Amino acid sequence: MPAATDIDAAVAALKAGELVILPTETVYGLAADAADPVAVARIFEAKGRPRFNPLIAHVADLAQAEGIALFDDRARALAERFWPGPLTLVLPIRDRDVVSDLARAGLDTVAVRAPGHPLAHDVIAAFGRPVVAPSANRSGRPSPTTFADAVDETGAFAAAALDGGPCDVGLESTVVALIDRPRLLRPGSVTRAQIEAVVGPLAEAESDAKRSPGRLALHYAPDAPVRLNVDAPRDGEAYLAFGAPGPFSLSETGDLREAAANLFRRLREADRIRPIAIAVAPIPADGLGEAINDRLRRAAGFVG
Ligand code: TXA
Ligand code: MG
Numbered sequence: 428m429p430a431a432t433d434i435d436a437a438v439a440a441l442k443a444g445e446l447v448i449l450p451t452e453t454v455y456g457l458a459a460d461a462a463d464p465v466a467v468a469r470i471f472e473a474k475g476r477p478r479f480n481p482l483i484a485h486v487a488d489l490a491q492a493e494g495i496a497l498f499d500d501r502a503r504a505l506a507e508r509f510w511p512g513p514l515t516l517v518l519p520i521r522d523r524d525v526v527s528d529l530a531r532a533g534l535d536t537v538a539v540r541a542p543g544h545p546l547a548h549d550v551i552a553a554f555g556r557p558v559v560a561p562s563a564n565r566s567g568r569p570s571p572t573t574f575a576d577a578v579d580e581t582g583a584f585a586a587a588a589l590d591g592g593p594c595d596v597g598l599e600s601t602v603v604a605l606i607d608r609p610r611l612l613r614p615g616s617v618t619r620a621q622i623e624a625v626v627g628p629l630a631e632a633e634s635d636a637k638r639s640p641g642r643l644a645l646h647y648a649p650d651a652p653v654r655l656n657v658d659a660p661r662d663g664e665a666y667l668a669f670g671a672p673g674p675f676s677l678s679e680t681g682d683l684r685e686a687a688a689n690l691f692r693r694l695r696e697a698d699r700i701r702p703i704a705i706a707v708a709p710i711p712a713d714g715l716g717e718a719i720n721d722r723l724r725r726a727a728g729f730v731g
Pocket of ligand 2: 561562570599
């Protein structure tokens with residue numbers, strides 16, 4: 428397990444085609460040089476992904492993003508409003524070399540975001556080119572939201588690992604495609620309402636497994652089965668309460684931001700006591716609750 432390294436070591440590792448555990452404000456990522464297909468292939472190997480899903484290109488700022496993707500007025504308006512931050516835009520590709528074919532899974536589009544975490548920003552800025560970074564979990568497992576969990580999942584494959592503390596947001600970025608109509612591919616902490624306030628009504632992802640291929644059922648899944656919308660847990664179940672205290676409470680006060688930040692960590696903690704099941708309290712559907720419920724349905728094995 429690599430000990431925490433500094434920014435210089437992380438940049439050197441990226442330049443050498445190695446992988447880096449990279450903190451972001453959403454979840455920890457496993458980063459590589461987007462232009463280097465061998466390095467990108469290492470990511471898929473480390474995650475044990477059954478097939479090649481397109482990865483998000485992480486950039487330092489909008490100027491760097493405009494070098495790799497084609498921005499229209501709507502895309503620019505969203506980037507100006509929410510970057511740096513937990514929003515990913517899927518746009519037509521502009522430079523096929525800087526984000527390699529393998530990183531895009533051969534698509535004519537590219538997913539791009541400027542992360543808000545200062546360590547992520549500083550690494551990308553010092554590296555000078557985009558890095559691709561999926562969540563640092565092994566395929567199908569909950570995304571890591573602490574340094575220890577990230578190292579535990581994929582640290583063995585990383586040449587450098589940056590400790591950025593616990594992730595503020597705790598859920599992966601919101602993904603919006605701006606290819607035809609604006610379309611919500613993955614709900615996140617930038618809410619549907621916040622995006623619609625900038626670009627108007629969002630179309631649904633018709634078949635999200637097809638359009639955003641990483642979003643399979645049984646994503647984010649702990650080992651124990653997960654039961655949703657539970658008001659009273661059964662004996663032997665670990666209970667993720669909401670608006671009430673408890674050892675695995677998502678938020679004692681019923682705060683959605685706190686629940687999002689705690690979700691993946693609590694799923695891991697609950698799993699460690701080897702319960703017969705993990706029962707989860709009902710979570711309101713609106714605002715940030717849309718993203719929390721999306722991840723919970725996947726943890727429970729339902730197609731979203
Ligand atoms: O918050 C996040 O976005 C984190 C941190 C590390 O930045 N990263 C992350 O990456 O969640 P990953 O690989 O776990 O999820 C990327 C998602 C997948 O669902 C993938 O299918 C989708 O974005 N995606 C990537 N490129 C795409 C494209 N060109 N078209 C449609 N969906 C795309
Ligand atoms: Mg992921």
